[in-house]
Amino acid sequence: MSSSRRSRSRQSGVPRITDDQLAHLVSKLQHLIPELRRSRSDKVAASKVLQETCDYIRSLRREVDDLSDRLSELLASTDMDSEQAAIMRSLLM
Amino acid sequence: MDSLVPLPELEPSPDISPEFRRKKRRKTEEKPAYYHRTQGNQRMNRWRTGREQQIYSSKLIEALRRHSPRTSSSANGNDVRNTAYRVLAVSAKGTTRWSRAILISRLSAKVRKHKKAKVSANRKSRKPASNREKRKLPAVERKLMALGRLVPGCRKISFSTLLEETSDYIAALEMQVRAMTAITEFLAVANDGGAMPPADRLGSNVNS
Numbered sequence: 001m002s003s004s005r006r007s008r009s010r011q012s013g014v015p016r017i018t019d020d021q022l023a024h025l026v027s028k029l030q031h032l033i034p035e036l037r038r039s040r041s042d043k044v045a046a047s048k049v050l051q052e053t054c055d056y057i058r059s060l061r062r063e064v065d066d067l068s069d070r071l072s073e074l075l076a077s078t079d080m081d082s083e084q085a086a087i088m089r090s091l092l093m
Numbered sequence: 094m095d096s097l098v099p100l101p102e103l104e105p106s107p108d109i110s111p112e113f114r115r116k117k118r119r120k121t122e123e124k125p126a127y128y129h130r131t132q133g134n135q136r137m138n139r140w141r142t143g144r145e146q147q148i149y150s151s152k153l154i155e156a157l158r159r160h161s162p163r164t165s166s167s168a169n170g171n172d173v174r175n176t177a178y179r180v181l182a183v184s185a186k187g188t189t190r191w192s193r194a195i196l197i198s199r200l201s202a203k204v205r206k207h208k209k210a211k212v213s214a215n216r217k218s219r220k221p222a223s224n225r226e227k228r229k230l231p232a233v234e235r236k237l238m239a240l241g242r243l244v245p246g247c248r249k250i251s252f253s254t255l256l257e258e259t260s261d262y263i264a265a266l267e268m269q270v271r272a273m274t275a276i277t278e279f280l281a282v283a284n285d286g287g288a289m290p291p292a293d294r295l296g297s298n299v300n301s
Contacts, residue, residue, distance in 0.1 A: 050236035060266040068174035074280040
């Protein structure tokens with residue numbers, strides 16, 4: 001199995017990865033993803049962890065997009081002068 | 094504030110030619126895994142502190158205020174998003190690839206407006222070989238590449254670096270979501286109220 005991975009990774013600039021490296025990467029990523037933290041099982045498939053990581057990043061970015069849209073709408077209707085900005089900052093502290 | 098943990102430089106043996114020594118030094122430029130582990134965790138955890146979120150919120154509010162003056166037409170979703178990512182990348186203080194990549198891509202976006210044709214030609218030649226070949230990579234490697242594409246500036250880096258960048262990027266994104274949510278909720282309440290709350294109530298809130 002590792003030999004086929006070795007020959008195929010010659011193309012497209014994908015660096016070689018050993019099984020150990022992959023296991024290490026996967027276990028670290030598992031702790032970052034809320035979905036996988038909840039399941040608490042140690043044996044999650046590498047491809048699933050990677051898929052969840054990608055999905056999680058995409059969902060976070062989508063949230064930022066949605067929040068940006070909402071913020072822009074709210075900003076359009078409030079006239080945020082420096083006094084309001086200072087007050088908002090102090091309230092957020 | 095982060096103290097650097099220096100690693101001892103390996104002394105090259107004296108009978109190696111200077112050219113080879115130079116090449117070897119270039120190879121060790123990518124920092125070893127030990128360095129990453131101590132620095133990376135510290136850096137990543139700072140995104141989880143309340144202080145970092147306050148700093149980010151403050152900078153973001155200031156940047157949004159400056160970008161959308163009386164004329165509200167300039168404040169659209171894209172502008173807000175770009176500002177949010179720019180402030181986030183600046184907050185990283187150049188310590189991560191993804192943050193540097195975001196700032197660099199904003200610079201090149203301005204250049205791209207004048208050099209559209211040239212850049213699109215470059216883009217085409219950068220397509221990975223796997224797209225042209227019909228053979229598919231195994232699922233794990235495909236997803237690793239997908240992850241490398243999702244994190245800015247991380248398409249062709251080592252896996253330990255990709256892990257570190259991903260951790261930091263996710264932590265930063267989570268903070269960004271928390272900060273922007275708080276700001277949005279605040280503005281929504283302020284809008285509904287019609288005006289900012291009276292000064293004396295604000296005073297009591299701040300002091301509590």
